[in-house]
Amino acid sequence: MTGEQHGPGPVITTAGLTKHYGAVHALTDLTVEVGAGVTGLVGANGAGKSTLIKILLGLLEPTGGHASVLGHDIEHGGQEIRRLVGYMPEHDCLPPDVSASDFTVHMARMSGLGASAARERSADVLRHVGLDEERYRPMGGYSTGMKQRAKLAQALAHDPQLVFLDEPTNGLDPAARNDMLRLVERIGSEFGIAVLVTSHLLGELEQVSDHVIVLDGGHLLRSSATGDFLQRTGSLLVEVVGTETERDRLGEALALRGLTCRPRGPMVAIDPPPPELAAEGVAHDLIRDVAAELGLGLMRLQPDRRHLEDVFLDGGAHV
The missing domain is CATH 3.40.50.300 (P-loop containing nucleotide triphosphate hydrolases)
Known part of the structure; x- marks a missing residue:
């Protein structure tokens, strides 16, 4: 056909x-x-x-x-x-x-x-x-x-x-x-x-x-x-077992280690890592280690996909 x-x-x-x-x-x-x-x-x-x-x-x-x-x-x-x-x-x-x-x-x-x-x-x-x-x-x-x-x-x-x-x-x-x-x-x-x-x-x-x-x-x-659209983010999403309290504990600990974090629903959204953590796998290892130090079960660690609301927030840059 x-x-x-x-x-x-x-x-x-x-x-x-x-x-x-x-x-x-x-x-x-x-x-x-x-x-x-x-x-x-x-x-x-x-x-x-x-x-x-x-x-x-x-x-x-x-x-x-x-x-x-x-x-x-x-x-x-x-x-x-x-x-x-x-x-x-x-x-x-x-x-x-x-x-x-x-x-x-x-x-x-x-x-x-x-x-x-x-x-x-x-x-x-x-x-x-x-x-x-x-x-x-x-x-x-x-x-x-x-x-x-x-x-x-x-x-x-x-x-x-x-x-x-x-x-x-x-x-x-x-x-x-x-x-x-x-x-x-x-x-x-x-x-x-x-x-x-x-x-x-x-x-x-x-x-x-x-x-x-x-x-x-x-x-x-x-x-x-x-492809251009998706490549504009280097952010990560992390989810741990537990309530918002556990989510916030992780976000606060990661912020102390140099990552910019914010809550997104049950997950922690992490901005693209700074240059010293941007090498492949470095930020992932840091997140895994911090979660282990806090005794938190890591459920999900994945690249962040752009969301429709993100496009609205950035005003449609590069239209």
Whole structure:
């Protein structure tokens, strides 16, 4: 299963894209490019993610600015864009009395495939998303994870060049969430289909995205390659057995040894070590030794991943 390749250059371009609903500013002066591979679109609920997708699909008219998708201007090329793009909406929209097979065939037919090609394509995508054995059951009896897979299948049914996946992990338990993220990664890497995937959880998109775009209140906060984004922290997270008292004891002891610490939930967050402790393994050894001296059981010692709130706090530096 491979998508027809878009030519070189960005698959999505926006210039000054703006959408206001009276006093509510859903998007403001958004200028950004999206390339091939998997791009994560991150922001808290209400940040403008779904609004952006609906504008790019031609379902909403912008208040100002311009955008193109796969080389087609959104103002005049909405129908062609929707022919070339797959869309997985955030909310449950599946008819409960229809099977995944019939629904996916119907959506493929709606996108222009003939009856035979639609049936073949439907069987193909349902197998890829893991619904092969369940495809003839009415979707009303599906679990949340199965419904999300059915929505993903219909987005892929017409062999798109680009797919918009709006909160595909919504409502999923951790195991199903990981399965969905692996599917998203395969779509971009194995199938050769460009992906724009939204989430309010930055951490999960770090796992699968080549590029991350962060929106805050309709404004672009940051856009960069995922690797660049993650390399900006040399911080560590440490967790020990016990209560906040034990956590604070460790943090205070580490501070006396030259590390800058602060509490983060049950853990101690440690800033990038100073030069004398920055050599590989030195800070880790110090933390282990201090925990042992205090008689504290070390549960976790790991590199700190950037969090969405950290990007907000640093003002979106290097946008």
